[in-house]
Amino acid sequence: MAFxxxxxxxxxxxxxxGHHDGRPVFVPGALPGERVEVDExxxxxxxxxxxxxxxxxxxxxRIEPPCPYYGRCGGCHYQxxxxxxxxxxxxxxxxxxxRRIGKITWNDLIPVHAGHPWNYRNQAQLKxxxxxxxxxxxxxxxxxxxxxxxxxxxxxxxxxxxxxLEELRKPRWSSRIASCREIELLADDRDERVAITxxxxxxxxxxxxxxxxxxxxxxxxxxxxxxxxxxxxxxGKPRFExxxxxxxxxxxxxxxxxxxxxxxxELIAAVTNGEAGGLALDLFAGVGLFTLPxxxxxxQVVAVDADPVAAAALKENAAAHSLANVxxxxxxxxxxxxxxxxxxxxxxxxxxxxxxxxxxxxNSLLKFRPGRIHYLSCNPPTLARDLGHLIGHDYExxxxxxxxxxxxTYHIESLARLARRST
Numbered sequence: 366m367a368f369x370x371x372x373x374x375x376x377x378x379x380x381x382x383g384h385h386d387g388r389p390v391f392v393p394g395a396l397p398g399e400r401v402e403v404d405e406x407x408x409x410x411x412x413x414x415x416x417x418x419x420x421x422x423x424x425x426x427r428i429e430p431p432c433p434y435y436g437r438c439g440g441c442h443y444q445x446x447x448x449x450x451x452x453x454x455x456x457x458x459x460x461x462x463x464r465r466i467g468k469i470t471w472n473d474l475i476p477v478h479a480g481h482p483w484n485y486r487n488q489a490q491l492k493x494x495x496x497x498x499x500x501x502x503x504x505x506x507x508x509x510x511x512x513x514x515x516x517x518x519x520x521x522x523x524x525x526x527x528x529x530l531e532e533l534r535k536p537r538w539s540s541r542i543a544s545c546r547e548i549e550l551l552a553d554d555r556d557e558r559v560a561i562t563x564x565x566x567x568x569x570x571x572x573x574x575x576x577x578x579x580x581x582x583x584x585x586x587x588x589x590x591x592x593x594x595x596x597x598x599x600x601g602k603p604r605f606e607x608x609x610x611x612x613x614x615x616x617x618x619x620x621x622x623x624x625x626x627x628x629x630x631e632l633i634a635a636v637t638n639g640e641a642g643g644l645a646l647d648l649f650a651g652v653g654l655f656t657l658p659x660x661x662x663x664x665q666v667v668a669v670d671a672d673p674v675a676a677a678a679l680k681e682n683a684a685a686h687s688l689a690n691v692x693x694x695x696x697x698x699x700x701x702x703x704x705x706x707x708x709x710x711x712x713x714x715x716x717x718x719x720x721x722x723x724x725x726x727x728n729s730l731l732k733f734r735p736g737r738i739h740y741l742s743c744n745p746p747t748l749a750r751d752l753g754h755l756i757g758h759d760y761e762x763x764x765x766x767x768x769x770x771x772x773x774t775y776h777i778e779s780l781a782r783l784a785r786r787s788t
Contacts, residue, residue, distance in 0.1 A: 366404065366405050367402055367403065367404045367405075367418060368385055368402070368403065368405075369400060369401070369402055369403075369421065370383045370385055370390055370392065370395070370400075370401055370402075370403050370415070371383055371398065371399065371400050371401070372390075372392065372395050372396070372397050372398075372399065372401070373397055373398075374397050374457075374461075375396075375397060375454050375457075375458060376391070376458065377458050377462055377745050377746065377775065377777070378391075378775055379393050379442030379443065379774070379775035380392060380393045380395075381393070381394075381395040381396060381397060381399075383395075385413065388408075388411060388412065388413050389411070389412045389413065390403065390412070390413040390414075390415055391412060391413070391414050391415065392414075392415045392416065392417055393416070393417065393442060393508065394417040394436065394442075394445065395417055395420070396423075396424040396426060396427055396445070396446070397424070398424050399420055399421075399422060399423055399424045399427070400420075400421040400422035401417055401418075401419065401420050401421060402417075402418045402419040402421055403415035403416060403417055403418055404416050404418050426446060426447065426450055427445050427446070428444075428445060428446065428447055429445075430444035430445050431444065431520065432444055432520045434514060434516055437507050437508070437514055438504075438505050438507065438508070438514050438516070439505060439506050439507055439508035439509065439510070440505050440519070440521070440774065441520075441521065441773040441774055442773070442774050442775045443772075443773050443774060443775065444773050448479070448482045448772055451769070451772060451773075452477045452479055452767075452769050455477075455767060455769065455775075455777050456475045456477060456767055458745065458777065459475060459745050459765070459767055459777055459779055460475060462745040462746055462748075462749050463745070463748075463749045463752065463765070465749070466746055466749035466750055466753070467748075467749030467750060467752050467753035467756075468753055469749065469752060469753060469756065469762065471762065471765055473764075473765070475765050475766060475767050476766040476767070477766075477767050477769060478628055478631050478632075478635070478766065478767070478768045478769060479769050480625060480627060480628050480768070480769045480770055480771070480772050481627050481772070482772045482773065483520050483521060483772075483773075484520070484521065484522065484523055484524055484527075485521060485523070485625050485626060485627050485770075485772065486519075486521050486522050486523060486526070486624050486625065486626070487523055487526070487551065487552045487553075487554075487556070487607075487624055487625070487626035488526075488549070488550065488551045488552070488622070488624040489519065489522050489526050489530070489549070489550045490547055490548075490549050491503050491504065491505070491530065491533075491547065491548045491549070491550065492504060492505055492506055492513050492546075492547060493513075493542065493543070493545045493546060493547060493548060493565065494513035494515070495543045495544070496543075499540055499543055500536070500539035500540050500543055501538075501539045501540070501542050501543040501545070502515040503515060503516070503530065503533060503534055503548070504516040505519075516530075517530075517531070517534070518530060518531065520773075521772070521773055521774075523552050523556045523626060524556060525552045525556040525557065525559060525585055526550050526552050526559065528584065528585070529550055529559055529561075529583060529584075529585065529586065530550070532583050532584070533548070533583070541571070541575050541578075542563070542575075544565055544566050544567050544568070545563050545564060545565035545567060546564050546565035546566075547563075547564045547565065548561065548562070548563055548564075549561070549562040549564070549619075551605065551616065551622070552585075552626070553605070553606065553607050553608070554607050554608045554609065554626065555608075556626070557585060558585055558586075558587045558605070559583075559585045559586050559587065560586075560587065560588040560589075560590070560605040560616070560618070561579060561583075561586055561588070561589045561590070562589075562590045562591075562592075562597070562618045562619065563575075563589070563590070563591045563592075564592065564593055565593070567591060572591050572598060573598075573600070575589075575591075576589040576591060576598075576600035576601070577600065580600060580601045586601070587601050587602045587605065588600070588601040588602050588603070588605045588618075589601055590618035590619075592618070597618040597619065599618060604681075605617075607622065609629045609630060609633060609654070610630055610633065610658075612657045612658065612682075612686065613682075613685065613686075614652050614653065614654065614657075614678075614682055615652065615678050615681055615682055615685070616652055616678060617652070617674040617675065617677065617678045618674065619672075619674060620651065620652055620672060620674050620675040620678055621651045621652075621672070621675065622651060622652060622654070623654065623770070624770075625768075625770035625771065625778075628768055628769075628770055629654075631768070632741075632768055632778075632780075633654065633655060633658055635766060635768075635780055636655050636714060636716075636739055636741055636780060637655060637658045637659055637662075638739070638782070639662075640659070640662060640663075640711075640712050640737070640739075641662040641663060642662075642663055642664070642711030642712060642736075643663065643664045643665070643711055644663065644664065644665050644666075644667070644707065644708060644709070644710045644711055645659045645663040645665075645666045645667075645710060645711060645712040645713070645714070646666075646667050646668075646669070646710045646712070646713045646714065646735070647659060647666060647667070647668040647669070647714045647716075648669050648698045648701075648713065648714065648715055648716070648717075648730075649669070649670060649698060649715065649716045649717045649718070650668035650669055650670045650675075650676075650679060650693075650714075650716070651670055651672075651675050651679070651716070652675050652678040652679050652682060653668055653678075653679040653682045653683060653691075653693075655714050655716070656668040656679060656682075656683065656691055656693075657682060657683065657686055657688060657691075659712075659714070660683065660686075660688040660690055660691050661688075663690070663711070663712070664690060665690045665691075665692065665707075666688075666690060666691050666692070667691075667692045667694060667705075667707070668683075668691060668692070668693050668694065669694045669696055669698055669701045670693075670694075670695065670696075671695070671696065671697045671698070672695075673695045676693050676694065676695035677693075677695070679691075679693040680693035698717075698722070698726050699725065699726050699729065702726065702729035702730055702732075702733075703729060705733070708733075709733055709734055709735065709736070710733060710735040710736070711735070711736045711737065712735065712736065712737045712738075712739065713730065713735045713737070713738045713739070714739050714741070715738060715739070715740045715741065715751075716740075716741040717742070717747075718743075719743055719744040719747065720744075720747060721742070721744060721747025721748065721750060721751050722740075722747075722751050723751070724754055727751060727754050727755060727758075731755075731758050731759075734759075734785060735785065736784065736785055737782065737783065737784050737785070738755065738760065738782075738783045738784075739780065739781070739782050739783075740752065740755075740780070740781045740782075740783070741778070741779075741780050742778070742779050742780075742781070743776065743777070743778050744777075745777050745779065748779060748781065752781055752783070755783055756783075759785055759786050760783040760784065760785055760786065761783060761784060761786055762781060762782075762783055763782045763783060763784055764780075764781070764782045765779060765780070765781050765782075766779065766780050767779045767780075768780065
Protein backbone atom coordinates (compact mmCIF):
# COMPACT_ATOMS: atom_id res chain seq x y z
CA MET A 366 0.00 0.00 0.00
CA ALA A 367 1.54 3.31 -1.10
CA PHE A 368 1.26 6.53 0.92
CA UNK A 369 2.98 9.89 1.32
CA UNK A 370 5.41 10.61 4.12
CA UNK A 371 7.57 13.50 5.38
CA UNK A 372 10.40 12.01 7.49
CA UNK A 373 11.76 14.17 10.30
CA UNK A 374 15.15 12.60 11.03
CA UNK A 375 17.68 9.94 10.08
CA UNK A 376 18.24 7.03 12.45
CA UNK A 377 21.06 4.53 12.83
CA UNK A 378 20.74 1.90 10.13
CA UNK A 379 20.49 4.21 7.12
CA UNK A 380 16.76 4.92 7.27
CA UNK A 381 14.69 8.06 7.62
CA UNK A 382 12.00 8.08 10.30
CA GLY A 383 8.54 9.58 9.90
CA HIS A 384 5.02 8.82 11.13
CA HIS A 385 1.86 7.78 9.30
CA ASP A 386 -1.51 6.95 10.85
CA GLY A 387 0.06 7.04 14.29
CA ARG A 388 2.78 4.51 13.48
CA PRO A 389 6.52 5.05 13.01
CA VAL A 390 7.68 4.52 9.43
CA PHE A 391 11.26 3.70 8.46
CA VAL A 392 12.31 4.24 4.85
CA PRO A 393 15.81 4.09 3.33
CA GLY A 394 16.92 6.64 0.77
CA ALA A 395 14.81 9.55 2.05
CA LEU A 396 15.96 12.74 3.78
CA PRO A 397 14.40 14.71 6.64
CA GLY A 398 11.85 17.24 5.40
CA GLU A 399 11.31 15.62 2.02
CA ARG A 400 7.85 14.71 0.79
CA VAL A 401 8.12 11.17 -0.50
CA GLU A 402 5.89 8.38 -1.70
CA VAL A 403 6.62 5.06 -0.06
CA ASP A 404 5.26 1.53 -0.12
CA GLU A 405 4.77 -0.62 2.96
CA UNK A 406 7.03 -3.68 2.91
CA UNK A 407 6.46 -5.18 6.35
CA UNK A 408 5.33 -4.33 9.86
CA UNK A 409 7.42 -5.36 12.87
CA UNK A 410 6.77 -4.44 16.52
CA UNK A 411 4.28 -1.81 15.46
CA UNK A 412 6.68 -0.06 13.07
CA UNK A 413 6.25 0.11 9.31
CA UNK A 414 9.27 -0.65 7.15
CA UNK A 415 8.79 0.85 3.71
CA UNK A 416 10.60 1.32 0.42
CA UNK A 417 10.99 4.60 -1.39
CA UNK A 418 8.92 4.89 -4.55
CA UNK A 419 9.33 8.55 -5.50
CA UNK A 420 10.71 11.80 -4.14
CA UNK A 421 7.85 14.27 -4.58
CA UNK A 422 9.60 17.30 -3.03
CA UNK A 423 13.35 16.88 -2.64
CA UNK A 424 15.48 18.33 0.13
CA UNK A 425 18.00 20.95 -0.99
CA UNK A 426 20.62 18.69 0.64
CA ARG A 427 19.94 15.84 -1.80
CA ILE A 428 22.67 15.17 -4.36
CA GLU A 429 22.87 12.75 -7.30
CA PRO A 430 24.45 9.42 -6.29
CA PRO A 431 27.44 8.74 -8.56
CA CYS A 432 27.36 4.93 -8.32
CA PRO A 433 25.22 3.08 -10.89
CA TYR A 434 24.42 0.38 -8.31
CA TYR A 435 23.21 2.76 -5.62
CA GLY A 436 19.72 1.90 -4.43
CA ARG A 437 20.13 -1.77 -5.29
CA CYS A 438 23.44 -2.73 -3.68
CA GLY A 439 23.19 -3.09 0.08
CA GLY A 440 26.67 -1.70 0.73
CA CYS A 441 26.08 2.07 0.58
CA HIS A 442 23.23 4.06 2.12
CA TYR A 443 24.13 7.77 1.97
CA GLN A 444 25.38 8.52 -1.54
CA UNK A 445 22.47 10.94 -1.93
CA UNK A 446 24.00 13.14 0.83
CA UNK A 447 27.14 15.30 0.62
CA UNK A 448 30.16 14.05 2.58
CA UNK A 449 30.17 16.97 5.02
CA UNK A 450 26.47 16.53 5.73
CA UNK A 451 26.94 12.78 6.22
CA UNK A 452 29.43 13.52 9.01
CA UNK A 453 27.08 16.00 10.66
CA UNK A 454 24.15 13.61 10.52
CA UNK A 455 26.17 10.71 11.90
CA UNK A 456 27.34 12.86 14.81
CA UNK A 457 23.71 13.74 15.54
CA UNK A 458 22.73 10.08 15.37
CA UNK A 459 25.56 9.13 17.74
CA UNK A 460 24.59 11.83 20.23
CA UNK A 461 20.89 10.87 20.09
CA UNK A 462 21.70 7.16 20.51
CA UNK A 463 23.78 7.86 23.61
CA ARG A 464 20.84 9.76 25.07
CA ARG A 465 18.08 7.33 24.08
CA ILE A 466 19.76 4.02 24.96
CA GLY A 467 22.50 4.93 27.41
CA LYS A 468 20.64 7.79 29.14
CA ILE A 469 23.80 9.84 28.54
CA THR A 470 23.40 13.53 27.77
CA TRP A 471 26.56 14.48 25.92
CA ASN A 472 26.48 18.18 25.04
CA ASP A 473 30.19 18.63 24.36
CA LEU A 474 31.70 18.61 20.90
CA ILE A 475 32.04 15.29 19.07
CA PRO A 476 35.15 15.78 16.91
CA VAL A 477 34.86 14.19 13.46
CA HIS A 478 37.83 12.55 11.76
CA ALA A 479 36.75 12.77 8.13
CA GLY A 480 37.61 9.95 5.76
CA HIS A 481 38.17 10.11 2.03
CA PRO A 482 34.79 9.67 0.31
CA TRP A 483 35.88 7.10 -2.29
CA ASN A 484 38.28 4.18 -2.80
CA TYR A 485 38.98 3.91 0.93
CA ARG A 486 38.33 0.24 1.68
CA ASN A 487 41.35 -2.06 1.87
CA GLN A 488 39.14 -5.14 2.21
CA ALA A 489 36.18 -6.61 0.35
CA GLN A 490 34.00 -9.66 0.87
CA LEU A 491 32.73 -10.53 -2.58
CA LYS A 492 29.74 -12.84 -2.76
CA UNK A 493 29.81 -15.51 -5.43
CA UNK A 494 26.81 -16.75 -7.37
CA UNK A 495 26.81 -19.68 -9.78
CA UNK A 496 25.10 -19.02 -13.07
CA UNK A 497 23.22 -21.59 -15.14
CA UNK A 498 26.25 -22.24 -17.36
CA UNK A 499 28.43 -23.04 -14.33
CA UNK A 500 30.32 -19.75 -14.34
CA UNK A 501 30.50 -17.26 -11.49
CA UNK A 502 28.90 -13.90 -10.84
CA UNK A 503 30.75 -11.64 -8.38
CA UNK A 504 29.24 -8.82 -6.37
CA UNK A 505 27.35 -7.95 -3.21
CA UNK A 506 23.93 -8.71 -1.84
CA UNK A 507 21.08 -6.38 -2.63
CA UNK A 508 19.73 -4.38 0.30
CA UNK A 509 17.95 -6.55 2.92
CA UNK A 510 18.20 -9.71 0.82
CA UNK A 511 20.45 -12.55 -0.23
CA UNK A 512 19.99 -11.79 -3.92
CA UNK A 513 23.35 -11.30 -5.57
CA UNK A 514 23.95 -8.08 -7.48
CA UNK A 515 26.80 -8.58 -9.93
CA UNK A 516 29.11 -5.56 -10.20
CA UNK A 517 31.93 -4.43 -12.47
CA UNK A 518 33.62 -2.28 -9.83
CA UNK A 519 32.91 -0.67 -6.46
CA UNK A 520 33.45 3.04 -5.85
CA UNK A 521 34.51 2.61 -2.22
CA UNK A 522 37.07 -0.16 -2.82
CA UNK A 523 40.73 0.69 -3.28
CA UNK A 524 42.02 0.88 -6.89
CA UNK A 525 44.03 -2.32 -6.45
CA UNK A 526 41.03 -4.29 -5.19
CA UNK A 527 38.93 -3.06 -8.10
CA UNK A 528 41.68 -4.21 -10.46
CA UNK A 529 41.62 -7.68 -8.88
CA LEU A 530 37.82 -7.76 -9.09
CA GLU A 531 38.03 -6.87 -12.79
CA GLU A 532 40.53 -9.70 -13.34
CA LEU A 533 38.44 -12.30 -11.48
CA ARG A 534 35.41 -11.48 -13.63
CA LYS A 535 37.26 -12.61 -16.77
CA PRO A 536 36.21 -15.90 -18.40
CA ARG A 537 39.43 -17.73 -17.54
CA TRP A 538 38.57 -17.53 -13.83
CA SER A 539 34.81 -17.65 -13.91
CA SER A 540 34.27 -21.40 -13.92
CA ARG A 541 37.23 -22.07 -11.57
CA ILE A 542 35.85 -19.90 -8.75
CA ALA A 543 32.15 -20.68 -9.26
CA SER A 544 32.06 -23.17 -6.38
CA CYS A 545 33.23 -20.51 -3.91
CA ARG A 546 30.71 -18.99 -1.54
CA GLU A 547 32.75 -15.90 -0.83
CA ILE A 548 36.03 -14.34 -1.92
CA GLU A 549 37.74 -11.99 0.50
CA LEU A 550 40.29 -9.51 -0.81
CA LEU A 551 42.73 -7.64 1.44
CA ALA A 552 45.12 -4.97 0.15
CA ASP A 553 48.22 -3.73 1.95
CA ASP A 554 48.87 -0.17 3.13
CA ARG A 555 50.40 0.88 -0.22
CA ASP A 556 47.55 -0.69 -2.16
CA GLU A 557 50.05 -2.81 -4.04
CA ARG A 558 49.86 -6.36 -2.67
CA VAL A 559 46.72 -8.41 -2.19
CA ALA A 560 45.80 -11.48 -0.13
CA ILE A 561 42.90 -13.57 -1.42
CA THR A 562 40.85 -15.88 0.80
CA UNK A 563 38.51 -18.35 -0.94
CA UNK A 564 35.67 -19.90 1.04
CA UNK A 565 33.33 -22.61 -0.16
CA UNK A 566 33.18 -26.15 -1.48
CA UNK A 567 36.22 -26.16 -3.73
CA UNK A 568 37.38 -29.45 -5.23
CA UNK A 569 40.41 -30.42 -3.10
CA UNK A 570 42.16 -31.78 -6.20
CA UNK A 571 41.91 -28.36 -7.87
CA UNK A 572 42.90 -26.15 -4.92
CA UNK A 573 46.64 -26.04 -5.46
CA UNK A 574 46.38 -25.43 -9.20
CA UNK A 575 43.85 -22.62 -8.67
CA UNK A 576 45.93 -20.94 -5.96
CA UNK A 577 49.12 -21.23 -8.00
CA UNK A 578 47.42 -19.72 -11.04
CA UNK A 579 46.02 -16.80 -9.02
CA UNK A 580 49.46 -16.06 -7.60
CA UNK A 581 51.08 -16.19 -11.02
CA UNK A 582 48.50 -14.44 -13.15
CA UNK A 583 46.64 -11.83 -11.07
CA UNK A 584 48.80 -8.73 -10.60
CA UNK A 585 49.53 -7.91 -6.97
CA UNK A 586 48.34 -11.19 -5.45
CA UNK A 587 50.97 -12.56 -3.03
CA UNK A 588 48.93 -14.91 -0.85
CA UNK A 589 45.98 -17.23 -1.48
CA UNK A 590 44.22 -19.02 1.37
CA UNK A 591 41.55 -21.64 0.73
CA UNK A 592 39.26 -23.11 3.35
CA UNK A 593 36.31 -22.96 5.71
CA UNK A 594 35.60 -22.74 9.44
CA UNK A 595 38.95 -21.14 10.27
CA UNK A 596 40.99 -23.93 8.66
CA UNK A 597 42.99 -22.76 5.64
CA UNK A 598 45.56 -24.04 3.19
CA UNK A 599 47.88 -21.13 2.46
CA UNK A 600 49.84 -20.60 -0.74
CA GLY A 601 52.37 -17.89 -1.55
CA LYS A 602 53.73 -15.67 1.21
CA PRO A 603 52.47 -17.00 4.56
CA ARG A 604 52.93 -13.59 6.24
CA PHE A 605 50.87 -10.78 4.72
CA GLU A 606 51.84 -7.43 6.20
CA UNK A 607 50.10 -4.10 6.61
CA UNK A 608 52.18 -1.12 7.79
CA UNK A 609 50.86 1.70 9.97
CA UNK A 610 53.45 4.22 11.09
CA UNK A 611 56.44 2.43 12.58
CA UNK A 612 54.68 -0.92 12.86
CA UNK A 613 54.12 -3.77 10.43
CA UNK A 614 51.23 -6.09 11.19
CA UNK A 615 51.08 -9.63 9.92
CA UNK A 616 47.45 -10.58 9.22
CA UNK A 617 46.40 -14.21 9.03
CA UNK A 618 43.57 -15.53 6.81
CA UNK A 619 40.20 -14.69 8.31
CA UNK A 620 41.60 -12.38 11.00
CA UNK A 621 39.93 -9.04 11.62
CA UNK A 622 41.73 -5.87 10.60
CA UNK A 623 40.37 -2.37 10.19
CA UNK A 624 39.11 -1.97 6.62
CA UNK A 625 39.53 1.79 6.11
CA UNK A 626 43.05 2.35 4.84
CA UNK A 627 43.34 6.14 5.18
CA UNK A 628 42.50 6.93 8.83
CA UNK A 629 44.43 4.25 10.70
CA UNK A 630 47.29 6.50 11.93
CA GLU A 631 44.75 8.96 13.37
CA LEU A 632 42.82 6.13 14.98
CA ILE A 633 45.87 4.61 16.67
CA ALA A 634 46.95 8.03 17.97
CA ALA A 635 43.47 8.70 19.38
CA VAL A 636 43.02 5.29 21.02
CA THR A 637 46.46 5.17 22.63
CA ASN A 638 46.34 8.97 23.24
CA GLY A 639 49.80 9.40 24.74
CA GLU A 640 48.97 6.91 27.49
CA ALA A 641 51.74 5.35 29.59
CA GLY A 642 52.02 3.34 32.78
CA GLY A 643 52.57 -0.07 34.25
CA LEU A 644 49.90 -2.40 32.87
CA ALA A 645 47.54 -2.11 29.90
CA LEU A 646 44.93 -4.61 28.73
CA ASP A 647 44.00 -4.71 25.05
CA LEU A 648 40.78 -6.72 24.87
CA PHE A 649 39.39 -7.90 21.52
CA ALA A 650 42.91 -7.11 20.30
CA GLY A 651 42.90 -8.75 16.86
CA VAL A 652 46.44 -8.86 15.44
CA GLY A 653 47.59 -6.09 17.78
CA LEU A 654 46.76 -2.80 16.07
CA PHE A 655 46.84 -0.98 19.43
CA THR A 656 48.95 -3.50 21.35
CA LEU A 657 52.21 -2.71 19.61
CA PRO A 658 52.10 1.09 20.10
CA UNK A 659 51.04 0.62 23.73
CA UNK A 660 53.98 -1.70 24.35
CA UNK A 661 56.37 1.17 23.69
CA UNK A 662 54.92 3.10 26.65
CA UNK A 663 53.70 0.50 29.16
CA UNK A 664 55.75 -1.90 31.24
CA GLN A 665 53.44 -4.74 30.20
CA VAL A 666 50.59 -5.13 27.74
CA VAL A 667 48.31 -8.16 27.87
CA ALA A 668 46.42 -8.58 24.59
CA VAL A 669 43.45 -10.92 24.28
CA ASP A 670 41.53 -12.25 21.30
CA ALA A 671 39.21 -15.22 20.94
CA ASP A 672 40.43 -16.00 17.42
CA PRO A 673 43.49 -18.28 17.75
CA VAL A 674 44.76 -17.24 14.29
CA ALA A 675 44.66 -13.57 15.29
CA ALA A 676 46.25 -14.27 18.67
CA ALA A 677 49.08 -16.21 17.00
CA ALA A 678 49.62 -13.36 14.53
CA LEU A 679 49.66 -10.89 17.43
CA LYS A 680 52.36 -12.89 19.18
CA GLU A 681 54.42 -12.96 15.98
CA ASN A 682 53.92 -9.23 15.45
CA ALA A 683 55.16 -8.44 18.94
CA ALA A 684 58.20 -10.68 18.47
CA ALA A 685 58.97 -9.11 15.08
CA HIS A 686 59.22 -5.72 16.83
CA SER A 687 61.21 -7.14 19.80
CA LEU A 688 58.41 -6.28 22.22
CA ALA A 689 59.08 -8.78 24.98
CA ASN A 690 56.62 -7.02 27.31
CA VAL A 691 53.59 -8.18 25.29
CA UNK A 692 51.63 -11.26 26.37
CA UNK A 693 49.26 -12.55 23.70
CA UNK A 694 46.33 -14.61 24.99
CA UNK A 695 43.99 -16.70 22.85
CA UNK A 696 40.78 -16.63 24.87
CA UNK A 697 37.35 -15.12 25.06
CA UNK A 698 37.39 -11.88 27.01
CA UNK A 699 35.00 -13.34 29.58
CA UNK A 700 37.18 -16.37 30.26
CA UNK A 701 40.34 -14.27 30.38
CA UNK A 702 38.91 -11.88 32.96
CA UNK A 703 37.70 -14.79 35.07
CA UNK A 704 41.29 -16.03 35.38
CA UNK A 705 43.19 -12.73 35.34
CA UNK A 706 45.13 -11.96 38.53
CA UNK A 707 47.89 -9.50 37.66
CA UNK A 708 46.66 -6.44 39.50
CA UNK A 709 45.00 -3.17 38.55
CA UNK A 710 45.33 -2.13 34.89
CA UNK A 711 46.18 1.51 34.28
CA UNK A 712 44.42 1.37 30.91
CA UNK A 713 41.96 -0.99 29.22
CA UNK A 714 41.26 -0.86 25.49
CA UNK A 715 37.92 -2.31 24.40
CA UNK A 716 37.35 -2.88 20.67
CA UNK A 717 34.49 -5.41 20.53
CA UNK A 718 32.46 -6.60 17.54
CA UNK A 719 29.01 -5.17 16.84
CA UNK A 720 27.43 -7.03 19.76
CA UNK A 721 29.47 -4.90 22.16
CA UNK A 722 30.88 -6.07 25.49
CA UNK A 723 27.77 -6.68 27.59
CA UNK A 724 27.02 -6.39 31.30
CA UNK A 725 28.49 -9.75 32.36
CA UNK A 726 31.93 -9.04 30.89
CA UNK A 727 31.89 -5.43 32.03
CA ASN A 728 31.11 -6.54 35.59
CA SER A 729 34.10 -8.89 35.49
CA LEU A 730 36.28 -6.04 34.25
CA LEU A 731 35.00 -3.60 36.85
CA LYS A 732 36.25 -5.86 39.66
CA PHE A 733 39.80 -4.79 38.72
CA ARG A 734 38.94 -1.08 38.89
CA PRO A 735 41.06 -0.02 35.88
CA GLY A 736 42.11 3.61 35.93
CA ARG A 737 41.01 4.42 32.38
CA ILE A 738 38.93 2.70 29.70
CA HIS A 739 39.06 3.56 26.01
CA TYR A 740 36.13 2.00 24.16
CA LEU A 741 36.20 1.83 20.35
CA SER A 742 32.86 0.86 18.85
CA CYS A 743 31.40 0.16 15.41
CA ASN A 744 27.82 0.09 16.73
CA PRO A 745 26.32 3.11 18.56
CA PRO A 746 23.43 1.20 20.21
CA THR A 747 25.69 -1.32 21.96
CA LEU A 748 28.22 1.41 22.76
CA ALA A 749 25.48 3.47 24.43
CA ARG A 750 24.29 0.45 26.40
CA ASP A 751 27.79 -0.38 27.63
CA LEU A 752 28.75 3.23 28.42
CA GLY A 753 25.57 3.58 30.45
CA HIS A 754 26.64 0.55 32.47
CA LEU A 755 30.15 1.89 33.06
CA ILE A 756 28.93 5.35 34.04
CA GLY A 757 26.59 3.70 36.52
CA HIS A 758 29.58 1.97 38.12
CA ASP A 759 31.95 4.78 39.09
CA TYR A 760 33.23 5.84 35.66
CA GLU A 761 32.83 9.21 33.99
CA UNK A 762 32.81 9.89 30.27
CA UNK A 763 35.59 12.31 29.35
CA UNK A 764 35.38 12.45 25.56
CA UNK A 765 33.57 11.10 22.51
CA UNK A 766 34.87 11.32 18.95
CA UNK A 767 33.79 9.89 15.65
CA UNK A 768 35.89 8.40 12.83
CA UNK A 769 34.12 8.49 9.48
CA UNK A 770 35.74 5.25 8.39
CA UNK A 771 32.83 4.41 6.12
CA UNK A 772 31.62 7.37 4.02
CA UNK A 773 28.53 6.67 1.89
CA THR A 774 27.31 4.17 4.52
CA TYR A 775 25.43 4.49 7.81
CA HIS A 776 28.27 2.87 9.77
CA ILE A 777 29.76 4.86 12.65
CA GLU A 778 33.12 4.14 14.28
CA SER A 779 33.35 6.03 17.56
CA LEU A 780 35.79 6.30 20.44
CA ALA A 781 34.77 7.00 24.04
CA ARG A 782 37.31 7.63 26.81
CA LEU A 783 36.36 7.05 30.44
CA ALA A 784 38.16 7.45 33.76
CA ARG A 785 37.36 6.00 37.17
CA ARG A 786 35.89 8.57 39.54
CA SER A 787 37.94 9.49 42.57
CA THR A 788 36.58 8.04 45.81
